[in-house]
Amino acid sequence: MTAKSATYILCINCGSSSLKFSLYHAGSLQLEWSGSVNAIGSSKSMLVIKNDAQVIEQQNGKYKxxxxxxxxxxxxLKNSSYHQGIAAIGHRLVQGGPKHREPELITGKLLKSLAGFIYLAPNHLPEEIKTIQTFQSAFPGLPQVACFDTAIHRNMPDEAKYYALPATYQSQGLMHYGFHGLSYEYILQKLSQEDEDIKNKKIIIAHLGNGASMAAIKNGVSVETTMGLTPMGGLVMSSRSGDLDPGVLLFLLKQGKLTPTQLDKLLSKDAGLKAIAGIGDVQELLNREAGDADAKAAITLFCYQAKKFIGALAAAMGGLDILVFTGGIGEHSAMIRHRICDGLGFLGIVIHQQANIQSHEIISDRTARVSVKVLTTNEEAMIAQHTQQLTYHNN
Incomplete structure (x- = not known):
């Protein structure tokens, strides 16, 4: 395999149990190839790199x-002919605290600042910072860019941004951040290519995957979103609790005698659908629900909460024009989309069953007031764009 004489942008997207990475041409932003390592921590973990539909590399590494x-x-990368052409590296970071909301060149000063906000994202930031440092050691001198998943939500109105707690905590970074920003940004960009008037529309984007959230976009601005201070809030998720009465946390600390570390693990890794049915995979739960009451209860709760939040976000905007499903579940599960939309006719949401089953881009009924769409998201493409804007155009 030989790389063409070209310069590239490498995009890195760290997840809780996965790693996605892609290589884009620095000028055209055309995708060269994409790869992933899934199921990290299990014996099934595998590195796969694809060029279009063709697998160009596959390694079963059992990555711990x-x-x-x-x-x-x-x-x-070092053993390929691509590494000499890499001109910049972009990273997705889940959180940058109140001081870092927009894409930023990575410096020693930035990394030091981010280390000071680890308490806001202890399950994500340490690994993300370590990943950046590992790439800095492997590719010294290359510009690297941090793309924060909170960026799109930075202009939420104060009534959505701040909690009803003493203002002194705001200075420590306590606020409603919201996440999945790169995904939302990509979907908005895709919508704007199809509709020049998109900035005048009221849109709900439902990013449904193992981590799930929704955002209300009004006049091109995120005005509300379901995740809050951390990615644990909002919708019930695969292994995350979603929103809880604060009294539940006090109960767990006092009656359950949990330490803060144990509480963190419970809410982020042992809660959600997994706590109800023993597993968090939605497709597997759908397969089991006919003969498994717990699986049925988990799916029912997931769809109920999604339905409830759609209503709340529509109310926050004073209406709704477009509902978009994206993310692994949102893009691939017609049954989940059907159950979420069923009963929302009062909002103008009515889906066309056949279009939904076939996962057409538009799945709403022609007579429906709200356009319901299924769109594939691409966080790495947004990382490439931001990295290009901060590095390539300045060279």
Missing amino acids: NLDQAVKAVIRW
Whole structure:
């Protein structure tokens, strides 16, 4: 395999149990190839790199943690003919605290600042910072860019942004951040290519995957979103609790005698659908629900909460013009989309069953007032764009 004489932008997207990475041409932003390491921490973990539909590399590495997966990707890059053409590296970071909301060149000063906000995202930031440092060591001198998943929500109105707690905590970074920003940004860009008037529309984007959230976009601005201070809030998720009465946390601390660390693990890794049915995979739950009451209860709760939040977000905007489903579940599960939309006719949401089953881009009934769409998201494409804007155009 030989790379053409070209310069590239490498995009890195760390998840809780996965690593996605893509290589884009620095000028055209055309995708060269994309790869992933899924099921990190299990014996099923595998590194796969594809060029279109063709697999160009596959390694069953049984990667025990993200660091091992990152180093495997770097080894492959170093042994390929692409590494000499890499001009910049972009990273998705879940959180940058109140001081870092827009894409930013990575410096020692930025990394030091981010380390000071680890308490806001202890399950994500340490690994993400370590990944950046590993790439800095492997590719010294290359510009690297941090793309924060909170960026799109930075202009939410104060009534949506701040909690009803003493203002002194705001200075420590306590606020409603929201997440999945790169995904929302990509979907908005896609919608604007189809409709020049999109900035005058009221839109709900439902990013449904193992981590799930929704955002209300009014006049091109995120005005409300379901995740809050952390990615644990909002909708019930695969292994995350979603919103809870604050009294529940006090109950768990006092009656359950949990430590803060144990509470964090419970809410982020042992709650949600997994707590109800023993597993968090929605497709597997759908397969089981006919003969499994717990699986049925988990799916029912997931769809109920999604339905409830759609109503709340529409109310926050004073109406709704477009509902978009994206993310692994949102894009691929017609049954979940059907159950969420069923009964929302009072909002103008009516889906066409056949279009939904066939996962057409537009799945709403022709007579429906709200356009319901299914769109594929691409966080790495947004990372590439931001990295290009901060590095390539300045060279």
